[in-house]
Amino acid sequence: MSSDVSADPHDQPATAALGAAHPLSRGVTAAAPLIRAYQGERMPQPPVWFMRQAGRSLPEYRALREGTAMLDACLDPQMASEITLQPVRRHGVDAAIFFSDIVVPLRLAGVAVDIVPGRGPVLERPVRTASDVARLTAADPAALAPDDVCGPLGPVIEGVRRTVDQLGPTPLIGFGGAPFTLAAYLVEGGPSKDHLRARTLMHADPESWQALMRWCADVTGAFLRAQVLAGASAAQLFDSWAGSLSLDDYAKHVAPASTRALEHVRGLTYDAEGGARNVPLVHFGVGTGELLKAMRDTGADVIGVDYRIPLDEASRRLGHSVPLQGNVDPAMLGAPWSVLEQHVRDVIERGASAPAHVLNLGHGVPPDTDPGVLTRLVELVHGLD
Known part of the structure; x- marks a missing residue:
């Protein structure tokens, strides 16, 4: 079997225009600094948002989540929407990111998974053999119909719609x-x-691996597509563990599936000045400095960079060809303000080597971060000459 598990014209979603009510189609978000930067336009100040900005660093989040399990919160449209909006109200960031978890589509596809506090996602039954893979992939990802409000993704669709109505x-x-x-x-x-x-x-079993990757690509692709169809103006694919791979393994055994996942959204377009545009796609990985070009080649419009590699070096490796997102070191959020400010200014200066830059962290907001520091950081960036 070929290692190419990417796009198949017979089973990938067709190109389609977003609905007339979508924020991009209506022009509500199309001119936002974040979207313009994602499309390669350099802004006077880099737009700024933070991975994991909605979460444990906020006291209002902890109060709202008290007594509610993580995945239950993700699948409660009203709660997920409120959590998504909290950092926008508090920090004045240039984007919201929908509050959910990467294992939500697995749960909705029938996988017995839970998020254990202090540990993370735990599977009731790991998938380790060919028969395990066959059992898992017998569940058709097409059941996660991304435009069906009455289907498994219904709570996600409703949560996104509630959020967009207020953003x-x-x-x-x-x-x-x-x-x-x-x-x-x-x-x-x-x-x-x-x-x-x-x-x-x-x-050891490349055929089973490819089947597993194809299934994962279609499950997460449906999850992404549902959010965009419901009103999200951009989409980001997180590869938290890709840094454990060699470039050869990533290129041969992983990148084709990431391409396949992004294809679920790649064909969604909206009319803009100059013609149809696709919804911007961001690809971010942890410890992936050696994989940046291969990650770009999956079809991403923007590459997220973690804190381990300077942005100017990341841009050089990418031929200065793609907008970058990143890459303030989360550890710096606990440093004295003068140290953090100098670091942020350095990140922005290095980001100038890319066609455009969105300021973010090189990973997520640590739970013990002082929210006031994030607000002050946003004010700093928005006030730059």
Whole structure:
């Protein structure tokens, strides 16, 4: 079997225009600084938002979530929407990112998974053999119809719609876990330091691996597509564990599935000055400095960069050809303000080497971060000359 599990014209979603009510189609978010930067236009100040900006660093989040399990909160449209909006109100960031979790589509596809506090996603039954893969992939990802409000993705669709109705011109970013990260959780049964079982399956049984990756791509692709159809103005694919891979393994055994996942959204367009535009797609990975070009080649419009590599070096590796997002070191949020400010200014200066730059963290907001620091950081960036 070929290692190419990317787009198949017979089973990938067709190109389609977003509905007339979509914020991009109506022009509500199309001119937002974030969207313009994602499309390669350099802004006077880089737009800014933070990965995990909606979450444990906010006291209002902790109060709202008290007594509610993580996945239950994700699938409660009213709660998910309110959590998404909290950091926009508090910090004045240039984008919201929908509050959910990368394993939500796995749960909706019938996988017994839970998020254990202090540990993360844990699978009741890991997927480690050919028969395990066959059992899992017998569940047709097409059942996750991304435009069916009465289907499994209905709570996600409703949550996005509620959020967009209140955001006005601030864009909402939809997100999903990249196929490798989902597959790693499925095979390992939970978090892992080296993802050895997943990488072993990749080589020991490449046919089963490809089937697993294809299934993960379509499940997370449907999740992404549902968010965009419901009103998200951009989409980000997270590959939390791709940094454990060699470039060769990533290119041969992982990148084609990421391409396939992004294809679920790639064909969604809206009319803009100069013709039809696609919804901007961001690809971010942790520890992926050696994989940046291969990640770009999956079809991403923007590459997210973690804190391990300077933005100017990332841009050089990418031929200064693609907008970048990142990459303030989350550890700096706990440093004295003078140290953080100098670091942020350095990140912005290095980001000037890319066609456009969106300021973000090089990973998520740590739970013990002082929210006032994030608000002050946003004010700093918005006040730059």
